[in-house]
Amino acid sequence: xxxxxxxxxxxxxxxxxxxxxxxxTNIILGNNGQGKSNLLEAIYMLSMGKSFRTQKDLEMIRFGxxxxxxxxxxxxxxxxxxxxxxLSGEEKKFRIDGFLGSKNADLLENVxxxxxxxxxxxxxxxxxxxxxxFMDRELFQIKPLYYKDLSRYKKSVLHRNAVLKAEIPNxxxxxxxxxxxxxxGSKIIRERRYFIEKLKKISMDIHASVTDGKEFLxxxxxxxxxxxxDSEEQRDxxxxxxxxxxxxxxxxxxxxxxxxxxxxxxxxGGMDVKRFGSQGQQRTAALSLKLAELSIIKEETGEDxxxxxxxxxxxxxxxxxxxxxxxxxxxQVFISAAEMSAEIRESLPAGxxxxxSAGRAEPxxxxxxxxxxxxxxxxxx
Ligand SMILES: Nc1ncnc2c1ncn2[C@@H]1O[C@H](COP(=O)(O)OP(=O)(O)O)[C@@H](O)[C@H]1O
Ligand SMILES: [Mg+2]
Numbered sequence: 001x002x003x004x005x006x007x008x009x010x011x012x013x014x015x016x017x018x019x020x021x022x023x024x025t026n027i028i029l030g031n032n033g034q035g036k037s038n039l040l041e042a043i044y045m046l047s048m049g050k051s052f053r054t055q056k057d058l059e060m061i062r063f064g065x066x067x068x069x070x071x072x073x074x075x076x077x078x079x080x081x082x083x084x085x086x087l088s089g090e091e092k093k094f095r096i097d098g099f100l101g102s103k104n105a106d107l108l109e110n111v112x113x114x115x116x117x118x119x120x121x122x123x124x125x126x127x128x129x130x131x132x133x134f135m136d137r138e139l140f141q142i143k144p145l146y147y148k149d150l151s152r153y154k155k156s157v158l159h160r161n162a163v164l165k166a167e168i169p170n171x172x173x174x175x176x177x178x179x180x181x182x183x184x185g186s187k188i189i190r191e192r193r194y195f196i197e198k199l200k201k202i203s204m205d206i207h208a209s210v211t212d213g214k215e216f217l218x219x220x221x222x223x224x225x226x227x228x229x230d231s232e233e234q235r236d237x238x239x240x241x242x243x244x245x246x247x248x249x250x251x252x253x254x255x256x257x258x259x260x261x262x263x264x265x266x267x268x269g270g271m272d273v274k275r276f277g278s279q280g281q282q283r284t285a286a287l288s289l290k291l292a293e294l295s296i297i298k299e300e301t302g303e304d305x306x307x308x309x310x311x312x313x314x315x316x317x318x319x320x321x322x323x324x325x326x327x328x329x330x331x332q333v334f335i336s337a338a339e340m341s342a343e344i345r346e347s348l349p350a351g352x353x354x355x356x357s358a359g360r361a362e363p364x365x366x367x368x369x370x371x372x373x374x375x376x377x378x379x380x381x
Contacts, residue, residue, distance in 0.1 A: 001076040001112060001303050002332035003043060010065035012038035013359030020363070021332070025351025028336040034356045036336035040115070040308045043334065046072040046083045047113035047306070048140065049094060049104035057087055074111055076303060081110055105147045108140050112297050112305035116290055116312045116324075123289065124273055124282040128263040135192050135264065138293050142300040146191050153184035157255050164253045174246065181258055182238045188259040189227050189234075195296070196221040196264060203292035207268075210284055210323050216269050217288055224261035280317075287320060291327050307333045313344065322347065 002023050008014040013035050028036045037053070041060070044052050051060060061068045071084040084095040085107075094101045096110060123130050139146040160177035163169050200219050207217035221227070225241050228234040242249075245257045266273045266285055273285050297305045307328055313321055313335060325347055335348070345353075350368025354361045366372075 001074060001306060003046070003072050003074050003111075003306060004080075005073040006039075006043060006046075007069075007071040008039075008042055009067075009069040010062035011042050011068045011070055012060055012062060014038065014042070014361075015062065015359065017359075017361060019354070019361055021334075022350075022352040022366070023332060024349040025368075026332075026334045027340060027345065027348070027351060027353045028334060028356055028361070029340060029353060030338070030356035032338060035359045035361070036356050037310050038359075039356065039361060040310050040334055040336055042070045043072065043306070044113060044115055044308060045070050045085050046074075047107070047111040048137070049085060049092070049107045052115045052117060052308075052310075057092060058089065061087060061089075072111075076111075083107065083110060104140075105144060108147055109144045112141050112301060112303050113308065114290065114294050114297065114305045115308040115310060117308075117310040118312060118315055120290060121283050121286045121312060121315055124266050124277070124285045128261070131264045132260075132262055134289070134293075135195055135262075138296065139191055139195055141297060141305075142195075143191055146188075149184050149187045149191075153181065153188055153259065156180040156184060157258065157260055161254045164249055164255070169250055171246075178239055178242045181242065181255070182235060185225070185259050186231070186234050186238055189223050189225065189262075192223070192259070192262060193221050193227045198296050198299070199289065199292050202295050203288045206291050206295075206327075207285065207288035210288055210320065215281070215284075217285055218267045219289065220265050220267075222263040222265045224257055224259060224263075283316070284320060287316070287324060291324070294327075294331070304331045307331045309333065309335045311336055311338075313337055313340070 003021055006019045006021065008017045028039055030036050041051050041053055045060075050057065054060070067086070067088045069084065069086050071082065074081045074083060082095075082097055086093045086095070091102070094107050096106065101107070119130070120134075123134050136146075136150060156177055160174065160181065163173045163177060196219060203219055204217050207215060225238050228237055241257050249256055266289075268277060268281055268285065271277065273281055277285065294305055294307070297303065313324075314337060316324065321344070329349055333349075345367065348368070350366075350370065352366050353364045355364055
């Protein structure tokens with residue numbers, strides 16, 4: 001799938017802008033602080049309904065403005081979809097082909113997108129919350145119900161924590177919230193396990209291929225409460241664990257066990273990469289995981305996701321960079337960089353360059369095969 005048109009109003013340092021994109025490669029160049037990542041962030045908003053950089057939506061409204069709007073025209077299997085995100089101090093709204101929605105879940109089924117940011121290249125060594133986010137973002141896209149279950153689970157944890165914060169926690173209420181935690185939490189565990197089982201196989205192959213068969217990557221799910229295939233058994237394990245933790249939860253006044261404490265372990269040849277891997281190994285493993293994410297989207301939805309590479313090409317050595325570029329040959333790709341050598345540019349599929357300066361993006365050269373034809377076609381859009 002791909003995005004053909006993007007419209008921004010008062011998004012970060014963009015006041016008003018309309019851009020048409022190339023179906024393959026879009027290279028966003030500009031000095032630091034000019035708005036390259038902002039542009040990718042806006043595209044991402046249309047897929048996930050939120051930023052890949054901040055949890056604070058309001059930060060994205062242009063300084064001095066009250067309201068932002070991002071609008072995009074996507075093409076998927078020959079069909080065009082118009083997607084719009086509007087955000088003001090009071091509310092966030094989405095519109096898909098004219099229909100209004102107010103939940104992120106309304107957006108998630110429409111657009112498949114994977115972002116590679118420098119932060120993503122560190123997911124292996126960072127804290128577990130980064131790895132949970134990795135699993136969740138992927139599951140939001142391939143399992144639309146997951147988003148709702150996760151939101152309900154998180155709300156239940158907040159309610160349970162509120163009960164724990166009372167002077168004398170009401171244990172009957174805790175029983176009620178334990179049931180809710182189990183109800184949604186067990187779905188989360190099941191879906192995460194499903195995802196990681198797939199991820200394990202696919203990332204293993206990709207990693208073998210990136211490292212020329214020298215390294216054997218093995219990821220596995222590290223759930224805080226063990227997974228059980230049988231739902232009765234899952235219930236016993238889940239509720240049992242919450243009961244075991246109740247006294248310490250009451251002393252600490254928060255919920256200490258559950259999928260909100262899950263993690264994913266990453267091993268290379270039996271070694272824990274998070275703890276003992278070199279920086280190079282950690283990055284390569286991260287790259288394999290991200291590429292596996294893409295391939296799972298393709299497997300589950302039949303679509304080639306839109307790829308956002310925010311300043312990551314410069315973080316990879318030449319070999320990995322080549323591998324990455326080769327792996328993305330079917331996808332529409334956005335690449336932001338402060339600069340790009342002619343050599344790298346020539347290694348990319350045909351596309352177009354955009355220069356960004358102080359919140360304006362100017363389309364510039366087409367390059368690659370049929371650049372002239374592309375130019376003619378482009379102006380007809
Ligand atoms: N809400 C906002 N309103 C106006 N400008 C913003 C807002 N948020 C960030 N900026 C500006 O955006 C710029 C950073 O843009 P960014 O896309 O991250 O840069 P880069 O081109 O290095 O990727 C900074 O100059 C910052 O001041
Ligand atoms: Mg940037």
